[in-house]
Amino acid sequence: MNNFSYIKVSDAKQAIAELNGDIRNKAVAGGTNINDLLKYFVTKADKLVDINPIQEFNSIIRLDDGGVRLGALHTNADTAYDPIIEERYPLLSKAILAGASAQIRNMATNGGNLMQRTRCYYFYDISTPCNKRDPGSGCSAISGYNRIHAILGQSENCIAVFPSDMCVALAALNAQVNISGPNGERKLPFANFHRLPSETPHLDNNLIHGEVITSIDLPAEGFAENYSYLKLRDRSSYSFALVSVASAFELEQGTIKNARIALGGVAHKPWRVLEAEDFLKQKEPTRENFSQAAKIILNGAFGYEHNNFKIELAHRAIIRNCLMALYPESQRPGAKPSR
Amino acid sequence: MDSTQTHGINLSINSSDYHLQILPWVTLLDVLRERIGLTGTKKGCDHGQCGACTVLVDGKRILSCLTLAVMKDGAAITTIEGIANGEKLHPIQQAFIDHDAFQCGYCTPGQICSAVGMLQEAKARNREEIKELMSGNLCRCGASRGIVNAVMQVMEGGSNE
Amino acid sequence: MTKLPSIGKPISRLEGRLKVTGIAKYAGEYQAPGLLYGYVVNSTITKGTIKIIDTADAKALEGVIEIFTHENRPSTAWFDFQYADMDAPPGTVFKPLKDNEIKYNGQPIALVVADTFEMARYAATQIKLAYVEEKFETDLESNIDKARKPKKGMASMLKPPPPKPAGDFEKAYESSFVQSSGEFKHGTEHHNPMEMFATTVIYEGKNRLKIYDKTQGTVNSQMYVANVFGLKMKNVQVIAPFVGGAFGSGLRPQYQLFMAVMASLALKRNVRVTLDRAQMFTFGHRPTTLQYAKFGADEKGKLNAVYHKAIGETSQFEDYTEIVVNWAGMLYPAENTLLEHRLVPLDVYSPLDMRAPGGSTGMHAVEVTMDDLAYKLNIDPVEFRLINYAEKDKSSGKEYSSKELRKCYLQAAAKFGWEKRSPEPRSMKRGNKLVGYGMATGIWDANRILARAQAIMTSDGKVEIKSAVTDIGTGTITIMTQIASDELGLPLEDITFSFADSSMPFAPIQGGSFTTATVGSAVQVACRALNKELFKKAKRDKDSGLADAAFEDAVFSDGFIFLKNSAEVKYSVQEIFAANGGKEIKTTNSSMPNPLTYGKKIKLVHSAVFVEVEVDEELGIIEVTRAVTAVAAGKIINPKTAESQILGGMIWGISKALHEETILDNQFGKYMNTNLAEYHIPVHADIHDLDVVFVEEEDDFVNDLGVKGVGEIGVVGMPPAITNAIFHATGKRINNLPIHFDKLL
Known part of the structure; x- marks a missing residue:
């Protein structure tokens, strides 16, 4: 950890001003990722801007359009257990509760969840090449141990995956990210918030330095009737997803009116393929149709020495989770597979 | 601002008030262990990956290794040393002894603080949910059965003070 | 008049309060x-x-x-x-x-x-x-041509090399009615x-x-x-x-x-x-090991040919060895055996004993191969073990000091409900899960070496026992106090066990499941010496009624000396202190096995492990839903702490079978998952129904206490039992550990 300075700010304007003071000034909220990155020199800061006191960012409010606004500083736990979220957006609640541990969910904030960095081993080991940490140095994972790495949307520069569970649900729910910056406010559809690595793997998302996330909006449709979150990993809890799936359906007389499927643990961002969701519309919610949708989603997927299994695993996970969404009560603590 | 500048903070730890002058890069865990001498809170990984450093901040269980002490100015902190009521052990502590819910004892303070926090959260309704909600606390000796039994007993006994 | 024995009682850890209040200092x-x-x-x-x-x-x-x-x-x-x-x-x-x-x-x-x-x-x-x-070279498999015999040294004393070949393995194997051969591998593990x-x-x-x-x-x-x-x-x-x-x-x-x-x-x-935490991966570890097993049996299921070879990694500067391949010979009476252990020096740090070193590695190959043979013979795996039950250690020709393994099989099988097993793989289901039953045998040495202990009685009649031994979570503090309590006839509260200080009487390193036998024997001897000293002093008192009594007839209880055959004598040790001006009475003693007789029998701990797994057929996810371990380890001093030792070992077994592995990236020659988020050990959510049975086992040969040690045995049989259960559930034999769920897709 380097010897950064520290300031607490109490409103968004002050936060933006402080962050803009220097490219190496960084915002901290829950601190569950950045403090660790700082501690072990994976990232450096000149000044840490503590945005926790900003009251306006810490709430959950109902919006006029029937949606709900999640404050960026509201904690993951408070969000998951909020009665509105549990009732109207249970997919989000389940996905949050599948992530990290109870302690970390008590600390981590909604904005911070979007900002967390990859868990790639090589990103964290500062003695190995990593284009995300040190642009131009190379990607060690491609020819290294890549069990946890991407099968979709990766580039020859980076095969890291984005580790969030919450964001997989936010992607499925068509959330919107509200951002405040030196040039005022702007909104980004969730799908446009995170980036693919392409030539610039050091950029995880489209937030510009000096901007802060103020809140995340959920549209009115929460898919509270038919939803499921499934997380597959190397132990039952407190570990990152190898593959996770968020599925949500609006059913009408036994056919799918509206479908959402998002994958986690497979790409540099939550992975959604609208074509697959369109395919399911007006179809029956059968294993065969879900399998077909999975094929569309995984079109173009390719793996490496240690993560090839993810392609088949994702295919099966999509099918299972879509079937689970028909019986949401089949979900188990920790987003384990149904019995 | 000079990066070597210290910050004055006030912490209430186990109902005692502390005023500390610290650099921003000092974690709450290191403050507790190295500055205040409350070594009951353990450092098992310093990465937020084991739960040994769990303490209650304003009643909520959090990881003190991922918390910068400056960020908790004014907070009320309960560590393992503050869980018992004087000489009288908290029911969770007694249940841990009764169920032999530890061996080396190093993860134990974190397990106990986490269990106390979990009971206050009141989200676990059965054994499977306890296991899930206590999974943020690793135990390398393998005392899981005793730990979950101890928590179950206190939860079913309705004693979640 | 005599106090009830505390040995055998489930006493809660005496240091428990210090550990649950955060007062215990590390x-x-x-x-x-x-x-x-x-x-x-x-x-x-x-x-x-x-x-x-x-x-x-x-x-x-x-x-x-x-x-x-x-x-x-x-x-x-x-x-x-x-x-x-x-x-x-x-x-x-x-x-x-x-x-x-x-x-x-x-x-x-x-x-x-x-x-x-x-x-x-x-x-x-x-x-x-x-x-x-x-x-540099860090990959075991690509350097297999460098395999050579380990050097011998001091460490070989507790880790003997494999016994010489017996009979003619090749010939016997070729003509066996059934054969099973397999290659096994497990990756590096760190103690963490x-x-x-x-x-x-x-x-x-x-x-x-x-x-x-x-x-x-x-x-x-x-x-x-x-x-x-x-x-x-x-x-x-x-x-x-x-x-x-x-x-x-x-x-x-x-x-x-x-x-x-x-x-x-x-x-x-x-x-x-x-x-x-990352630096915790920069010293000793369980070495990556490759194993080859070839077993043959006759049509009645009698094992007649056993080949077991292990190739482990070591550093370029030390020859770390463990006992990997000796176990099958000590467990099964095959006539033709060929057992080999080889090392490949690599540019890594020296490996280091890690809970059940060698045993948990070797028995994985042995017991999976046994399981495979049982299926090939169409004999129940338990029955197959019983057919090959050794009444004498064939590999050394020696008697066992005691062996209640048969009871372990039967009691664990009964508790587990093994009779509900349908023999055919993939034949048991629960919802969308395949259910598998698997079993395996566990075995470990019951060693004992030299230790010293001191007993000091002060004028208040209380006793302090001193030993340099540590308590790494094993329950040593409690157990030593119990041993002293029974020997001295004093309640636990009157005994303080002072420990873990090099200035105290010598104790060896705490490992290999030998602490209770080693230090416990020293504590017992020191307490007995203290009693003798008290008795000697009491006899000097003409009015004691003990003048003509023999020490063997004396009973020590609650600070009094009684005589077995006399209701009249009740002599308070307070009188001794009254006579000597309150001076403390101190005895320091060594204890070690008799070198002339100790090697005459073979001393082993055994276990039988039964495991149920559920495998999600579509997704591969494996859960160890139930496991029962029955252990025969001589006298159990404290069933509560001993059970925790076994439970902990079982969880280590689950971890070894399904979760933990240190990943070495040969591009850099370094371990990559050097943290507890990516070095997976089980969390509470991975642990389900675990049961332990201690089988009665009398053994007056191992030591006067009759104890054998329980630190490692809990681990040994779990990985093969889980592997065998996964085979029963899925029909797939996965010989490389850990078994990641994607291997079952």
Whole structure:
């Protein structure tokens, strides 16, 4: 950890001003990722801007359009257990509760969840090449141990995956990210918030330095009737997803009116393929149709020495989770597979 | 601002008030262990990956290794040393002894603080949910059965003070 | 008139209150005036030399006191043997900061000492390094051609090489009615106790040190420090009051001890060095091991040919060995055996005993091969073991000191409900899960070596027992107190067990499941000697009624001496103290097995393990839903702490079978998942129904207590039982551990 300075700010304007003071000034909220990155020199800061006191960012409010606004500083736990979220957006609640541990969910904030960095081993080991940490140095994972790495949307520069569970649900729910910056406010559809690595793997998302996330909006449709979150990993809890799936359906007389499927643990961002969701519309919610949708989603997927299994695993996970969404009560603590 | 500048903070730890002058890069865990001498809170990984450093901040269980002490100015902190009521052990502590819910004892303070926090959260309704909600606390000796039994007993006994 | 025995009672851990209140202090938790903090810098290359190590910028930082490297380290001992600890394998011990040569990735190359932990850690990142890199070899499989026989040394005493071949394996195997052959592999594992290695050195002037060290042997660390730094043994006191898990990692002094002592002596200050979690992967580990097994049996199921070969990795400087291939011969009476153990030196640190070293490795191959044969013979796996039940150790020709393995099989099978097993693989289902039943045998040595203990009775009639032994979470404190309690006839409350201090009577390193037999015997002998002393003094009192009595007839209870055959005699030990002016009575004794007779029988602990798994057929996810272990380990001193030992071992078995593995990236020659998020050990959500049965086993040969030890046996049979259950559930034999769920897709 380097010897950064520290300031607490109490409103968004002050936060933006402080962050803009220097490219190496960084915002901290829950601190569950950045403090660790700082501690072990994976990232450096000149000044840490503590945005926790900003009251306006810490709430959950109902919006006029029937949606709900999640404050960026509201904690993951408070969000998951909020009665509105549990009732109207249970997919989000389940996905949050599948992530990290109870302690970390008590600390981590909604904005911070979007900002967390990859868990790639090589990103964290500062003695190995990593284009995300040190642009131009190379990607060690491609020819290294890549069990946890991407099968979709990766580039020859980076095969890291984005580790969030919450964001997989936010992607499925068509959330919107509200951002405040030196040039005022702007909104980004969730799908446009995170980036693919392409030539610039050091950029995880489209937030510009000096901007802060103020809140995340959920549209009115929460898919509270038919939803499921499934997380597959190397132990039952407190570990990152190898593959996770968020599925949500609006059913009408036994056919799918509206479908959402998002994958986690497979790409540099939550992975959604609208074509697959369109395919399911007006179809029956059968294993065969879900399998077909999975094929569309995984079109173009390719793996490496240690993560090839993810392609088949994702295919099966999509099918299972879509079937689970028909019986949401089949979900188990920790987003384990149904019995 | 000079990066070597210290910050004055006030912490209430186990109902005692502390005023500390610290650099921003000092974690709450290191403050507790190295500055205040409350070594009951353990450092098992310093990465937020084991739960040994769990303490209650304003009643909520959090990881003190991922918390910068400056960020908790004014907070009320309960560590393992503050869980018992004087000489009288908290029911969770007694249940841990009764169920032999530890061996080396190093993860134990974190397990106990986490269990106390979990009971206050009141989200676990059965054994499977306890296991899930206590999974943020690793135990390398393998005392899981005793730990979950101890928590179950206190939860079913309705004693979640 | 006599107190009820405490041996056999489930006494709660005597130090429990200290552990649940956070009062129990571990090595890195002792405060001292002006304490300095050391932070270790590790090599980022695997092999080569340090060309430049520039510490100027780091040293200039405010609060940095000194930076030690190979260039400025104070001089230490010259000779290899001075670095050798009680657990050093044959070879040349690694010496921290000796020179600029890099032997493995993560090798400690500098120590930064600063007045705060944060500054030491920061300064460590400001050291400028340049290396000359050399080609390295870290992959076992691609270096298999370098396999050779291990060197022999002191360590071979407790780790004998495989017995010589018996009969003609090749011929017998070729003509066997059924054959099973398999290749097995498990990756590297690291102990990862929850407490990270730490040493706090208190500089007491004139080269006198009090050292709080994380270790499984206070005397071992004391000896190492005295030898390496040229100090007198009596000027080095090593204390390890509480040890936050070790599992073998504390059997050798680790480099933080060297570093902290070096800095303390050079700076004449109090110093603490604590390793971080990544550094916990820069010393000993369970070695990656390849195994080959070929077993043959006749049509009745009699095993007649056993071949078991293991190839393990070691470092380039020490030949670490473990007992991997000797077990099948001790367990099954095959006429034709061929057992081989080979090593491949690689550019890694020396492996180190890790809970059930060798046994958990070797028995995986043995018991999976046995399972395969049982299926091929269409014989129930339990029945198959019983057909091949040995009444005598065929490999040594010796009798067993005791062996209740048959009862283990039967009692565990009954408790588990083995009779509900449908033999055909993939034939049992529960919802969308395939259900599998699997079983395996566990086996481990019941060793005992030399230890000393002291018993001191003070005028209040209370007794303090002293031993240098540690309690790494095993329950040693409680068990030793129970042994003393029964021997002295005093309640537990009247006995204090003082321990984990090198200035106390000698105890060996705490490992190999031999502590209770070893130190417990010494405690028993010391207490018996104390009783004798009391009896001798009592006899001097003419009015005692004991003048003509023999010690064998004396009964000691609650501070009185009674006679077995006389209701009249009741002599208070208080009278002895009244006579001697209240002077304490002290006895110190050694205890070791009789070298003439001890080797005449073979001494083993056994277990039978039954496991149920559920496998999600579509997704591969594996859950160990139930497991029962029955253990025959002689006398169980404390069923509560012993059960915890077995349960812990079972969870280690689950971890070894399904979760943990240190991933070595051969591009860099380094471990990549050096943290507890990616080095997976089971969480509470992975642990389901676990049951332990202790089978009655009388053994008056092993030692007077009749104890055998339970530290390792819980692990041994679990990985094969799980592997076998997965086969039963899915029809797939996965021989490489850990079994990641994607292998079942």
